[in-house]
Amino acid sequence: MAMKFFRAANLPAPMANYSQEQFRQLVRSLELYFSQLDSQTPITAEYFQGHGEYIINPCGLFYDTTTQTLATADTSTPVEFGITYISHDITVEGANNSQITVAKSGIYNFQFTATIESTNSSAKDVYIWLNRDGTDIGYSARPYTISGSGTERSFTYNFSIDLQAGQYIELEWASPDTTVSLAAKAASAPYPEVASTVLAVSFVSSLEDVTVGTIP
DSSP states (O other): OOOOOOOOOOOOOOOSSOOHHHHHHHHHHHHHHHHHHHHTOOOOGGGTTTOOTTOOOOEEEEEEOSOEEOSSTTOOEEOOOOEEEEEESEEEETTTTOEEEESSOEEEEEEEEEEEEEOSSSOEEEEEEEEETTEEOTTOOEEEEEOSTTOEEEEEEEEEEEEOTTOEEEEEEEOSOSSEEEOOBOOBTTBOOBOSEEEEEEEEEOSTTOOOOOOO
16 A cells, blocks of 8 residues: 655635634644544554554565475575465565565565474585575575484574565575485374474564675
8 A cells, every 4th residue: 555645734824813714714724634644544542552553564474385305416496485374565486486575675584494304314414595686695604414314403594684675585505415305294193284494574674874794
């Protein structure tokens, strides 16, 4: 919805003695202005107590229900998010359902979780890093080591990053060993299904007066 702005009403020019008609014009001008203002102000006096029920910021929650594997060793592979649970000004784009695209410029926080599974006993390294609009972001890679046949571990990555409207973030992963996967699991009483990947995204702030450097 486009935001509407209203200017202060154009009031009749003051005179030494207002006539009744001038006074009625003044009242009508003020009534029109405040009527327009009220129509665009959903917050009533009872909510001016520090509540945030009517604040709507960009946000998203995405996950995937399939087991994701590596076709070849040491090859960049996008992390997929096939299911959208929450989406407001943040969407999943791309053929692989991997590009997290924002509609508004700002600083965004990403909270990523993956279930990593090893399918043989050898120790293996897994790397996950950030890519913005097709370019890998320096110093964003995070290593993880896993071993043991059938071993499952939870990997988490929490980061904040600046994005312009229309830009996307893609999480990439790779390993020198293809016997590792981002694993989804079926439900088994008493617990429900396990997603292979989960990503929550929230808006932190605007880009105004923000200093941007490299990710540590």
